[in-house]
Amino acid sequence: MVLLSGPNMGGNEWKYVKDCLDTGWVSSVGAYVDQFEKMTATFAGTRFAVATSSGTTALHIALILAGVQTNDLVITQNITFVATLNSIRYTGANPVLIDTETAGWQMDLDLLEKFLQQETEIKNNTCYHKATGKRIPVIMPVHVLGNITDMDRLLQLAHQFHLTVIEDSTEALGSYYKGKHAGSMGLMGTFSYNGNKIITTGGGGMIVTDDEALAKKAKHLTTQAKSDPFEYMHDEVGYNYRLVNVAAAMGVAQMEQLPGFLEKKKHIIQFYTSALQGVGDITFQEVLPTVQPNWWMPTIRTQKQRAVLDVLNKDQLQSRPFWVPMNRLPMFKENLYYHEGDRSGELYSECLSIPCSTNITDADLERVANKIKSVF
Numbered sequence: 001m002v003l004l005s006g007p008n009m010g011g012n013e014w015k016y017v018k019d020c021l022d023t024g025w026v027s028s029v030g031a032y033v034d035q036f037e038k039m040t041a042t043f044a045g046t047r048f049a050v051a052t053s054s055g056t057t058a059l060h061i062a063l064i065l066a067g068v069q070t071n072d073l074v075i076t077q078n079i080t081f082v083a084t085l086n087s088i089r090y091t092g093a094n095p096v097l098i099d100t101e102t103a104g105w106q107m108d109l110d111l112l113e114k115f116l117q118q119e120t121e122i123k124n125n126t127c128y129h130k131a132t133g134k135r136i137p138v139i140m141p142v143h144v145l146g147n148i149t150d151m152d153r154l155l156q157l158a159h160q161f162h163l164t165v166i167e168d169s170t171e172a173l174g175s176y177y178k179g180k181h182a183g184s185m186g187l188m189g190t191f192s193y194n195g196n197k198i199i200t201t202g203g204g205g206m207i208v209t210d211d212e213a214l215a216k217k218a219k220h221l222t223t224q225a226k227s228d229p230f231e232y233m234h235d236e237v238g239y240n241y242r243l244v245n246v247a248a249a250m251g252v253a254q255m256e257q258l259p260g261f262l263e264k265k266k267h268i269i270q271f272y273t274s275a276l277q278g279v280g281d282i283t284f285q286e287v288l289p290t291v292q293p294n295w296w297m298p299t300i301r302t303q304k305q306r307a308v309l310d311v312l313n314k315d316q317l318q319s320r321p322f323w324v325p326m327n328r329l330p331m332f333k334e335n336l337y338y339h340e341g342d343r344s345g346e347l348y349s350e351c352l353s354i355p356c357s358t359n360i361t362d363a364d365l366e367r368v369a370n371k372i373k374s375v376f
């Protein structure tokens with residue numbers, strides 16, 4: 001089986017994990033957690049990084065720290081992985097789903113601007129949804145597949161409408177906009193180390209920020225809000241959202257290899273682009289000249305999506321359709337979906353992700369490309 005996007009444990013993972021086991025530092029404190037956080041902050045160009053148990057819990061904590069409360073609305077997009085919306089619901093808030101543009105498959109900023117201008121009003125430096133009177137404190141753009149939208153425009157709109165920006169940059173480790181790393185442009189950003197992401201710790205996540213008070217608060221909330229080093233004194237309802245040292249040990253080893261993984265992802269997308277150029281109606285995700293994506297997960301678009309998925313998966317070349325749009329999931333059906341036409345629906349029925357693990361061989365890339373060509 002050629003995996004869609006599997007782990008690549010080719011570095012010091014074994015050595016560092018063994019070190020945890022040998023010394024007994026396996027649990028929620030340890031030198032690897034600190035080191036992993038430092039390496040991530042340095043790589044992302046932020047002052048601070050706080051490790052969490054997953055990307056989802058990183059998003060949850062970031063939303064709490066941005067002041068999101070029950071009955072608020074949080075603006076995000078209709079094409080994303082479900083965790084984005086789940087984290088919003090955990091706070092008691094509800095998502096506003098903005099539809100996607102069809103070139104780069106990111107949040108449609110024309111639609112966003114229209115929504116903000118027509119459907120919201122500002123009172124006391126706070127954005128409110130006119131129809132429901134609900135507060136909109138936060139916008140959470142998702143860097144879909146490691147690509148990035150026109151962030152200058154998004155940040156400008158956010159500023160104009162008094163929205164705090166939290167980047168769901170969980171797919172975008174190694175992606176840049178005008179030289180700035182994904183996650184470093186909003187008040188907070190997040191990463192995920194789930195098994196299919198560009199680096200993995202089995203499961204894990206990270207919050208990055210330049211704000212020292214927020215970083216301290218994030219550490220506090222993710223570690224049961226313990227306020228005394230000796231006594232079991234806790235000063236608010238906290239969470240057990242820590243990353244364990246064994247996982248962080250893997251994370252350190254993975255970070256050492258990240259530059260190589262990014263090179264390999266670039267090779268993979270270049271291979272597929274040249275092999276599939278002009279084949280049938282196949283197109284790829286478009287990228288702005290200001291963006292350098294991490295090419296986390298090469299995804300093609302074609303009306304023959306189902307036929308291509310069939311031949312690839314039958315041949316053990318693991319491939320997957322795009323996410324079901326959030327407005328079609330039963331628990332989010334009632335949420336506000338702002339759109340013109342149904343572009344997320346079109347992308348869902350035409351896009352598919354193809355094998356792209358960082359240890360895939362050229363021979364397997366060739367097999368995938370040839371299988372796809374055979375459909376046309």
Ligand SMILES: *Cc1c(COP(=O)(O)O)cnc(C)c1O
Nearest residue numbers: 054055056081083084170192194
């Ligand atoms: C992977 C992912 C998450 C969640 O990360 P986990 O570590 O799996 O909890 C959130 N949002 C998006 C867009 C993702 O792709």
